[in-house]
Amino acid sequence: MSKKENAVSIQCYHCGEDCVDKPILAHEKEFCCEGCKMVYEILNQNGLCDYYSISKNPGINQRIKVRENKFSFLDDESIQQSLTVFKDEKQTHISFYLPQMHCSSCLWLLENLHQLNENIISSKVNFTRKEADIIFNHRNVSMRQVAELLTAIGYEPYISLNDAKQAKPKLNKSKIYKLGVAGFCFGNIMLLSFPEYLGIDGKEQNLITTFRYLSLILSLPVFFYSSSELYMSAWKSLKHGFLSIDAPIVLAVVVTFGRSLYEVLSGTGSGYFDSMSGIVFFMLIGRVLQDKTYEQLSFERDYTSYFPIAVTRVKDEKEETAALPDIKLNDTLLIHNQELIPADGIITRGKAVIDYSFVTGESLPIEKEMGEIVYAGGKQIGSNIEILVVKEVAQSYLTKLWNREDLKQKIRDEERSFVHLLSRYFTWIVLFLSISSATYWYFNDISKMWIAATSVLIIACPCALLLSNTFTNGNILRILGRKHLYLRNAQTIEDIADINYIVFDKTGTLTTGRYNEINYDGMMLSKDLKRKIAALTSQSTHPMSKAIAAWTNESSRMKVVAFEEFAGKGIEGIVDGELITLGSKSYVTGVHAERDVESSVYISVEGKVLGKFGFRNQYRTHIPALIKTLQKKYQLAVLSGDNAGEKNYLQELLGFDANILFHQKPEDKLEAIKSLQQKGKKVMMIGDGLNDAGALRQADVGIAVTENSNNFTPASDAILEAKELSQLYKFIQLCKDNKKVVLAAFIVSLLYNIVGNYFAVQGMLSPMLAAILMPCSSISILLITFGFSNLSAWKMKLK
Amino acid sequence: MSVIVLLLIASITVACLFLAAFIWSVKNGQYDDEASAPLRMLFDDKPLNKEEKQL
Numbered sequence: 001m002s003k004k005e006n007a008v009s010i011q012c013y014h015c016g017e018d019c020v021d022k023p024i025l026a027h028e029k030e031f032c033c034e035g036c037k038m039v040y041e042i043l044n045q046n047g048l049c050d051y052y053s054i055s056k057n058p059g060i061n062q063r064i065k066v067r068e069n070k071f072s073f074l075d076d077e078s079i080q081q082s083l084t085v086f087k088d089e090k091q092t093h094i095s096f097y098l099p100q101m102h103c104s105s106c107l108w109l110l111e112n113l114h115q116l117n118e119n120i121i122s123s124k125v126n127f128t129r130k131e132a133d134i135i136f137n138h139r140n141v142s143m144r145q146v147a148e149l150l151t152a153i154g155y156e157p158y159i160s161l162n163d164a165k166q167a168k169p170k171l172n173k174s175k176i177y178k179l180g181v182a183g184f185c186f187g188n189i190m191l192l193s194f195p196e197y198l199g200i201d202g203k204e205q206n207l208i209t210t211f212r213y214l215s216l217i218l219s220l221p222v223f224f225y226s227s228s229e230l231y232m233s234a235w236k237s238l239k240h241g242f243l244s245i246d247a248p249i250v251l252a253v254v255v256t257f258g259r260s261l262y263e264v265l266s267g268t269g270s271g272y273f274d275s276m277s278g279i280v281f282f283m284l285i286g287r288v289l290q291d292k293t294y295e296q297l298s299f300e301r302d303y304t305s306y307f308p309i310a311v312t313r314v315k316d317e318k319e320e321t322a323a324l325p326d327i328k329l330n331d332t333l334l335i336h337n338q339e340l341i342p343a344d345g346i347i348t349r350g351k352a353v354i355d356y357s358f359v360t361g362e363s364l365p366i367e368k369e370m371g372e373i374v375y376a377g378g379k380q381i382g383s384n385i386e387i388l389v390v391k392e393v394a395q396s397y398l399t400k401l402w403n404r405e406d407l408k409q410k411i412r413d414e415e416r417s418f419v420h421l422l423s424r425y426f427t428w429i430v431l432f433l434s435i436s437s438a439t440y441w442y443f444n445d446i447s448k449m450w451i452a453a454t455s456v457l458i459i460a461c462p463c464a465l466l467l468s469n470t471f472t473n474g475n476i477l478r479i480l481g482r483k484h485l486y487l488r489n490a491q492t493i494e495d496i497a498d499i500n501y502i503v504f505d506k507t508g509t510l511t512t513g514r515y516n517e518i519n520y521d522g523m524m525l526s527k528d529l530k531r532k533i534a535a536l537t538s539q540s541t542h543p544m545s546k547a548i549a550a551w552t553n554e555s556s557r558m559k560v561v562a563f564e565e566f567a568g569k570g571i572e573g574i575v576d577g578e579l580i581t582l583g584s585k586s587y588v589t590g591v592h593a594e595r596d597v598e599s600s601v602y603i604s605v606e607g608k609v610l611g612k613f614g615f616r617n618q619y620r621t622h623i624p625a626l627i628k629t630l631q632k633k634y635q636l637a638v639l640s641g642d643n644a645g646e647k648n649y650l651q652e653l654l655g656f657d658a659n660i661l662f663h664q665k666p667e668d669k670l671e672a673i674k675s676l677q678q679k680g681k682k683v684m685m686i687g688d689g690l691n692d693a694g695a696l697r698q699a700d701v702g703i704a705v706t707e708n709s710n711n712f713t714p715a716s717d718a719i720l721e722a723k724e725l726s727q728l729y730k731f732i733q734l735c736k737d738n739k740k741v742v743l744a745a746f747i748v749s750l751l752y753n754i755v756g757n758y759f760a761v762q763g764m765l766s767p768m769l770a771a772i773l774m775p776c777s778s779i780s781i782l783l784i785t786f787g788f789s790n791l792s793a794w795k796m797k798l799k
Numbered sequence: 800m801s802v803i804v805l806l807l808i809a810s811i812t813v814a815c816l817f818l819a820a821f822i823w824s825v826k827n828g829q830y831d832d833e834a835s836a837p838l839r840m841l842f843d844d845k846p847l848n849k850e851e852k853q854l
Contacts, residue, residue, distance in 0.1 A: 054842070104838040104841070104842075107835055107838050107839065108842050111839070125832075125835055126831065126832040126835065127832055127834035127835035127838070128831075128832050128833065128834045128835075129832070173825055173826070176825050176830070177822055177825065180818060180821045180822055180825070181818065184814060184815075184817075184818040184821075187814070188810075188811060188814055191810075192807075207803065210804065210807075214807070214811075
C-alpha cells in the first residue's frame with residue numbers, strides 16, 4: 001500500500017530510475033540502491049562528480065550485483081596474454097568492450113580513469129564500438145583490478161571467448177587513401193585544364209605544353225593507384241566468368257587514358273585527364289558511401305562471442321579458473337547464477353533451472369535434477385550448480401549446430417544485382433555505336449575513325465549507372481541505419497525488395513520472451529485462497545511460481561508445511577491445513593498429456609482440481625498492426641521452437657491459411673525455409689536466437705531481431721532493433737523504392753549520354769565538352785538519388 | 800610567364816601538403832570513431848584543475 005501513497009516518484013541521483021522502495025539518503029542525494037550510492041561515493045572521493053553534470057542521471061543501475069571473483073580468471077597468465085594488445089616492461093595495453101557505455105558522461109568518466117587509480121596511465125574510448133583502450137602500469141595494478149575498477153563504477157567489461165582470438169581484422173583504409181589521391185589529382189588537373197578551355201593565347205605554346213604534361217603526371221596516380229579498386233573488382237568477376245558493371249568502366253578508363261596520353265605526347269590535344277580522374281573520384285565516393293559498414297555490429301558472429309572466455313573448474317575440492325578451450329572431458333565445472341553452460345554435461349550438484357530460450361526458442365526455463373544432462377548454451381538461473389563435462393566444448397550440441405557444413409556452403413553471390421544486367425545491355429549498345437561510327441568514318445574520313453570510336457567509349461561508359469546505384473544504396477543504408485535496421489551490405493537492399501514470403505520466429509521475435517499475462521481459468525479463488533497460493537509459490541524459485549505469486553497480488557507470511565518441489569512437474573505444500581498442489585496437467589489432474597500444448601499451471605486443493613493458470617506471451621507492441629499490413633502483400637508463417645500454447649491466437653492473427661508450426665527444432669526451421677525456396681518463394685526469415693541461426697542463413701534475407709544492437713545476434717544479413725520491428729513494412733517498401741530511384745537517375749544520365757554521343761559519333765567531342773558533361777551528369781545523379789530516396793523515406797515517415 | 804610557373808609550383812606544393820595531412824589523419828585513426836570526438840571537445844579541463852587544487 002505504501003507504494004501508492006508515494007505518488008511522486010523519486011529518481012535515483014545516479015541512474016535516474018525510480019526509487020521503488022524507500023530511497024537511500026546520503027550526501028543530500030537520493031539513491032535507489034546501495035550499489036548506486038557506492039558508485040557515487042567512489043566518484044565523489046576522487047573529485048569526479050562532473051560525471052553528473054554532463055548528462056542527467058548518467059549512471060547504470062547497480063541493483064544487480066556482479067558476483068565477486070567474477071574476474072578472477074584475469075589472474076590467469078594465458079588468458080591475460082590472449083587479451084593483451086601490447087605489453088612492455090612498464091605498461092600493458094588492453095581493449096575492453098563496455099556495453100554499458102551510452103552517453104557523454106560515460107565517455108568523460110572512462111577517459112578520466114587515471115584519476116581513480118594512478119596506475120592507469122591513460123584510457124581512450126571508441127564510442128562507436130563501445131570500447132575503451134586502457135594503458136596501465138602492470139607492476140602496480142593487475143588486469144583483474146582494472147576490470148574490477150570498471151565494474152565498480154558500473155561499466156562491467158564483457159569478455160567473451162571471441163576476444164581471446166588474436167589479431168582482430170584490421171580496417172581496410174586503402175579505399176579512403178585512393179579516394180583522397182583521386183580527389184587531389186582531379187582538382188589539380190581541372191585547374192590546369194582551365195587555361196586551355198578558356199582560350200589561352202596560342203603563342204604561349206610553352207605554357208600549354210607545361211600544363212598538359214603536368215596534367216599527365218597528375219593523372220598517373222589516378223590511373224595506376226586510385227583506379228586499381230575498379231581493376232581488381234572487374235578482374236575478380238571476370239575470373240568467375242561474370243561480366244560485372246566494372247568491366248566496361250575499366251575499358252572506358254583505359255581508353256580515355258590511352259587516347260589522352262597519345263594526344264599529349266603527340267602534341268595534338270590536351271586529352272581528357274580531367275574527365276577521367278573526375279569519374280574515378282566520383283565512383284570512389286559512391287563506393288565508400290555504399291560500403292560503409294556498421295563497425296560496432298558484427299554480422300558474422302559465431303558461438304565464440306556468446307561463450308565466456310573462462311569458467312570455474314572444481315578440482316580436488318578447489319575452485320580454479322580454466323580457459324574454455326582447456327576444458328576436458330570429466331572436468332567438473334561450477335556454474336553460477338546467470339552463467340552460461342559452456343559444454344554438455346551431467347549435473348552433479350545443485351538444482352538447475354536452465355533458460356534455453358536463446359538456443360531452442362522455448363520460452364520457459366527448464367528444471368533439471370541431479371544426474372540429468374544439460375546442453376551447452378543454456379543459462380543457469382538461481383543457485384550454483386556443478387556439472388561433469390561429458391562432451392568437450394567443440395563437440396557440444398550448440399557448437400555442432402553452428403558448424404554444420406551445409407550452412408557454410410551457402411555461397412553468397414554478391415554480384416546478382418540488377419545493375420550488372422543493365423550494364424551489360426548498355427555495354428553492347430555502346431560497343432555497337434562505337435564500331436558503327438568507326439566503320440562510317442573509315443569510309444568517309446579515315447582520320448576521324450579512331451577519334452570517333454574512342455570518343456563514344458569515353459562519353460558513354462556506364463559509370464552513371466554505377467554512380468546512381470552506389471549513391472542510392474549508400475543513402476538508403478544510412479536511412480535504414482538511423483531507424484536501427486542495419487544491413488550487412490548494399491545487396492541486401494535488393495534482396496529485401498524481392499521477397500514474397502515472410503517467416504517469423506515467435507519467442508523473442510514476435511514476443512518479448514517474458515511471461516507477463518496470466519489468465520486464470522476455473523473456479524473463483526477466494527482472497528484467502530489467493531493468500532495461501534502466494535505463500536506456497538513464494539517458496540519456489542521457478543519463474544512460473546514467481547509469476548503466479550505476483551499475480552495473486554498478496555503477500556502472506558503463512559507457514560507452509562511439507563513443501564516439496566518436483567522438477568518438471570510442480571510443487572505442493574500444506575498451507576493452513578490445506579494441501580495445495582500446483583503444476584503441470586499430468587501432475588495435478590493425473591490425466592496423461594502427450595506433451596505440453598500450452599504453458600499452463602493447474603491448481604488443486606485437497607485433491608480437487610480448481611482450475612488452471614494460462615500463461616500468455618507478451619507480444620511486442622504494434623505486432624498485430626504490422627501483421628495486418630504485411631498480410632496484404634506477403635504470405636506469412638511462424639516457426640516456433642516453443643509449445644503450441646499460442647496457436648489459436650497466432651492463427652487468428654495471421655489468418656487461417658497461414659502456416660504456423662510449433663516444436664520446431666533448428667534443423668526443422670532450416671528445412672522449412674529450404675522447401676519454401678524450392679517452391680520458388682523468396683523467403684525473409686526474422687528470428688533472434690541460436691535456434692534460428694540456420695534458418696536465418698538459409699533464407700534469402702535473414703534478419704536478426706535484438707533488444708540491443710550490441711548484444712549477441714546470430715549470423716544474418718541484417719540486424720534490427722526490436723522496438724523498430726513494427727516498421728518492417730515501411731522498410732521493405734523503402735528497399736523497393738531503391739530500384740526506382742536508381743532507374744530514374746540512370747534515365748537522366750542517358751539524356752546526357754545522348755547529347756555527348758551526338759558529338760562523339762561525329763568525332764567532335766572536345767575535352768571541354770566532356771569536362772562539362774561529366775560533372776554535370778554526376779552532380780545531377782547525386783541530386784536525384786539523394787533527393788528521391790530521402791523523399792520516399794520522408795513520405796513513409798522514416799526520416 | 801615565369802610567375803605562373805612559380806605560382807604553379809607553390810599551389811601544387813600546398814595541395815600536396817594537404818593530401819599528406821589527409822592521409823596522415825586517416826592513418827592516425829581520426830576517422831575511426833566519429834561519435835566521441837565531437838563529445839570530447841565539449842569537456843573542459845575544469846575537473847582536472849579542481850583535482851590539482853586539492854592536491
